[in-house]
Amino acid sequence: MSGLRPAAAGDFDAIAAITNHYITTTAIHFGYEPVTADELRAVWQDQLAVYPWLVTVDAAGRVLGYAKSGSYRARAAYRWTTETGIYLAPELCGRGLGAPLYRALLDELRSRGFHSAIGGIALPNAASVRLHERLGFVHVGTIAQAGRKFDRWHDLGFWQLLLG
Numbered sequence: 001m002s003g004l005r006p007a008a009a010g011d012f013d014a015i016a017a018i019t020n021h022y023i024t025t026t027a028i029h030f031g032y033e034p035v036t037a038d039e040l041r042a043v044w045q046d047q048l049a050v051y052p053w054l055v056t057v058d059a060a061g062r063v064l065g066y067a068k069s070g071s072y073r074a075r076a077a078y079r080w081t082t083e084t085g086i087y088l089a090p091e092l093c094g095r096g097l098g099a100p101l102y103r104a105l106l107d108e109l110r111s112r113g114f115h116s117a118i119g120g121i122a123l124p125n126a127a128s129v130r131l132h133e134r135l136g137f138v139h140v141g142t143i144a145q146a147g148r149k150f151d152r153w154h155d156l157g158f159w160q161l162l163l164g
């Protein structure tokens, strides 16, 4: 039994733990150093009025994953474009939790008047590519060898959804 709701300040220990799994053990996230709950909470809080973050929780209220939106680029004309991301607890991947969470984030972005969502995916990441394409995102380009992690180069693909 799980549910979706907007992220709250008390969720960030769990959000940081999920994020740090991908930072420290994979090239899915291009960070090298673990992030703290306070750092992530500050990012969320600074942008809260504009960019939604949602969490999936279980019946006991435990955070199972989160989907976030944020600035794509800072200049004024980019105001209606947002970069989105989604991370589930590793043991819960592949069970269909991602789509409803990401769909709810996209619905919230639509209701806030955003025009375009961009997902940047460090490649390879078959599950994320599949999720984005299932929700209507279209591949719009790839930056070859955009990041170097664990002694190898990774391309960064961009997928876009016009929210219309």
Ligand SMILES: CC(C)(COP(=O)(O)OP(=O)(O)OC[C@H]1O[C@@H](n2cnc3c(N)ncnc32)[C@H](O)[C@@H]1OP(=O)(O)O)[C@@H](O)C(=O)NCCC(=O)NCCS
Binding pocket: 022, 028, 085, 086, 087, 088, 089, 092, 093, 094, 095, 096, 097, 098, 099, 119, 120, 121, 122, 125, 126, 127, 128, 130, 131, 134
């Ligand atoms: C990406 C992620 C959010 C997808 O959510 P999920 O609940 O695991 O996805 P689902 O179980 O609904 O699977 C999505 C699709 O990908 C497919 N898929 C899942 N794992 C796969 C894999 N390892 N290889 C190929 N396809 C895969 C599923 O079959 C499904 O396809 P379908 O729509 O045809 O049924 C989740 O796996 C995750 O958090 N991964 C780690 C973090 C991450 O990669 N975040 C995205 C950063 S860009």
